[in-house]
Amino acid sequence: MKALGSWLRRLERATRPVDPEFVEAMARRWDELPEHVKVPGQVLGRHAVGCEGTHGVFPRCNFTCTPCYHSAAANAVRVDGVHTVTQVEAQMAFLRSRRGPAAHAQLIGGEVSLLEPEDHAAALSIMRRYGREPMSFTHGDIDYDYLTTLALDASGRPRFRRLSFAGHFDTTMFGRRGIRRPESEADLEPYRRRFAALFARLRAEHGVSYFLAHNMTVTPSNLGSVAEVVRQGADMGYSMFSFQPAAFVGNQKRWKEDYRDTSGDQVWAEIEAGVGCELDYTVFQHGDLRCNRVAYGFYVGPKWFPVLSSTPADLATRDAFYRSFGGMLFNNTPPAVVAARIARAVARRPVVVPMALAWLIRTARRVGWAHLARHRRIRPVSFVMHSFMDAADVAPAWELMTRGIQSDDPQIQATQERLASCHYAMAHPESATLVPACVQHSVLDPDENRQLAELLPLKLGPTRRRAAGTVG
Numbered sequence: 138m139k140a141l142g143s144w145l146r147r148l149e150r151a152t153r154p155v156d157p158e159f160v161e162a163m164a165r166r167w168d169e170l171p172e173h174v175k176v177p178g179q180v181l182g183r184h185a186v187g188c189e190g191t192h193g194v195f196p197r198c199n200f201t202c203t204p205c206y207h208s209a210a211a212n213a214v215r216v217d218g219v220h221t222v223t224q225v226e227a228q229m230a231f232l233r234s235r236r237g238p239a240a241h242a243q244l245i246g247g248e249v250s251l252l253e254p255e256d257h258a259a260a261l262s263i264m265r266r267y268g269r270e271p272m273s274f275t276h277g278d279i280d281y282d283y284l285t286t287l288a289l290d291a292s293g294r295p296r297f298r299r300l301s302f303a304g305h306f307d308t309t310m311f312g313r314r315g316i317r318r319p320e321s322e323a324d325l326e327p328y329r330r331r332f333a334a335l336f337a338r339l340r341a342e343h344g345v346s347y348f349l350a351h352n353m354t355v356t357p358s359n360l361g362s363v364a365e366v367v368r369q370g371a372d373m374g375y376s377m378f379s380f381q382p383a384a385f386v387g388n389q390k391r392w393k394e395d396y397r398d399t400s401g402d403q404v405w406a407e408i409e410a411g412v413g414c415e416l417d418y419t420v421f422q423h424g425d426l427r428c429n430r431v432a433y434g435f436y437v438g439p440k441w442f443p444v445l446s447s448t449p450a451d452l453a454t455r456d457a458f459y460r461s462f463g464g465m466l467f468n469n470t471p472p473a474v475v476a477a478r479i480a481r482a483v484a485r486r487p488v489v490v491p492m493a494l495a496w497l498i499r500t501a502r503r504v505g506w507a508h509l510a511r512h513r514r515i516r517p518v519s520f521v522m523h524s525f526m527d528a529a530d531v532a533p534a535w536e537l538m539t540r541g542i543q544s545d546d547p548q549i550q551a552t553q554e555r556l557a558s559c560h561y562a563m564a565h566p567e568s569a570t571l572v573p574a575c576v577q578h579s580v581l582d583p584d585e586n587r588q589l590a591e592l593l594p595l596k597l598g599p600t601r602r603r604a605a606g607t608v609g
C-alpha cells in the first residue's frame with residue numbers, strides 16, 4: 138500500500154503540466170530581459186530560457202574556413218577526450234544551476250567529429266543528464282562508421298533514441314574530402330545530401346531517430362546562392378536551415394571579404410526567395426530581432442507554410458499556447474508522460490481544445506484540402522538567421538557592461554542592447570558567469586585558447602606554434 142502511494146505521488150509529479158523549477162527559471166529570464174524585447178512573441182521567459190553552447194572543450198578543427206569564429210590559437214590545442222568530458226560536465230552543471238532543468242545546448246567548439254566517438258557519446262550523455270537537449274556541430278565530413286560507433290553501444294544496441302546534428306556546408310569552408318575548395322554552392326549539393334542520408338540510414342538500420350540542421354555562413358560572395366540552397370535542400374531531410382551572415386569575429390587572418398556589404402535583410406530576402414513566400418519572423422521572437430530571426434513551418438509537397446501566421450486568430454492561439462503549455466517540458470520525456478501532461482493541462486483549461494481545433498482547420502484551409510490530399514506528408518522545416526556581431530563592437534560594449542555603464546555611442550549602445558537580450562549563452566563555472574557567445578568569441582576565446590594550447594599542446598614546431606599565436 139505504501140509502495141503504491143509513493144508510486145502515485147511520483148506519477149503525479151512526473152505528469153504535472155508545468156515544471157515549477159522550469160517556470161521559475163523562465164520567470165528569472167523574463168525579469169532579466171530588457172524592455173524592448175518583452176514583446177508578445179518573445180519565446181525567452183515564456184517557453185524557453187535560451188540556447189546554450191560549450192566552449193573550450195575541443196577547439197581544434199581540420200577545416201580552414203573564411204571567416205572562422207575561433208581564435209588563431211584554437212588549432213594549436215590537442216583534442217583530448219578527458220578534457221572534453223570534464224569541461225562539458227562542469228559547464229553543464231553550471232548551466233543546470235543557473236538556467237534550470239531544460240534547454241537546448243550545442244556541443245560546439247572546433248570540429249566535433251575529431252572527438253573519439255566514445256568521448257563524443259559521453260559528452261552527449263552528460264548533457265542529457267543535466268536536462269540539456271544536445272546538438273553536435275560538425276562540418277559534415279563524417280562517415281557512417283563514425284556515426285554508428287557514436288550511436289550504438291558495444292553490443293550494437295542504440296545508446297541514444299535520437300541524435301541531433303548541425304551540418305555546416307558552404308563555399309567559405311575549405312578541406313572537405315572530395316571537394317577541398319568548392320567553387321559554388323551547387324557543387325556542395327551531393328555532400329549536403331550525403332550527410333543527411335547517413336542519418337536516414339542510421340534510422341532505417343538501427344531505429345535511431347534524428348533532428349538535422351543545415352548551417353550556412355553567408356558572405357557577399359555566396360549571398361546569391363542562398364535561395365538555391367534552400368530549394369535544393371528542402372527535401373533532403375533537414376528540419377532546420379540556419380544562416381549566419383558573416384561577421385568580423387575570430388581569426389583575423391581568415392577575414393577575406395567586406396562582410397558588412399551583406400545585410401540581414403538581404404539574407405532573409407534570399408531565404409524567402411528560396412522558400413517561395415514571405416517569412417514572418419515576428420510571430421516567434423528569440424531575444425533581439427537584430428540577432429535572431431525564426432520562421433517555424435512545414436512543407437507539404439513543394440510548398441512551405443508557417444505553423445502560425447500573424448492573423449489575430451493565430452496570434453491568440455500562440456498566446457494560449459504560452460499560457461497553457463509554456464512551462465511544460467517536452468524534451469527528454471517519454472511520449473506517454475508528455476501525453477499525460479498535455480491531458481492535465483487541457484483539463485485545467487478546456488478552452489484550448491476548441492482553439493486548437495480551429496487552428497487545425499484554419500491551417501488545413503491555408504494549405505488547401507486538395508493539396509493536402511495530393512501530398513499527404515507533412516515535413517516540419519524551420520528557417521533561422523543568426524547574426525553574430527563584430528568583435529570591434531562587442532569588446533567595448535561588453536567592457537562597459539561589466540562596469541554597469543551604458544554607452545552613449547549609438548552603435549555600441551545597440552550592441553549592448555543585443556548582448557543584454559542574448560539568446561545564446563556560454564558557461565564559465567570557474568568565475569560563476571554566463572556570457573553571450575558573441576563575447577566568448579570576440580573577447581574571451583583568444584586567451585582561453587592560448588591557455589589551452591599550453592595545457593594540451595600539439596606536437597608542433599616553434600614556427601607553427603608562433604603562427605598559431607601560442608608563443609611570442
Ligand code: SF4
Nearest residue numbers: 428525559560574575
Ligand atoms: S550570441 Fe551575439 S548575436 Fe547571438 S543572440 Fe547572443 S548577442 Fe545576439
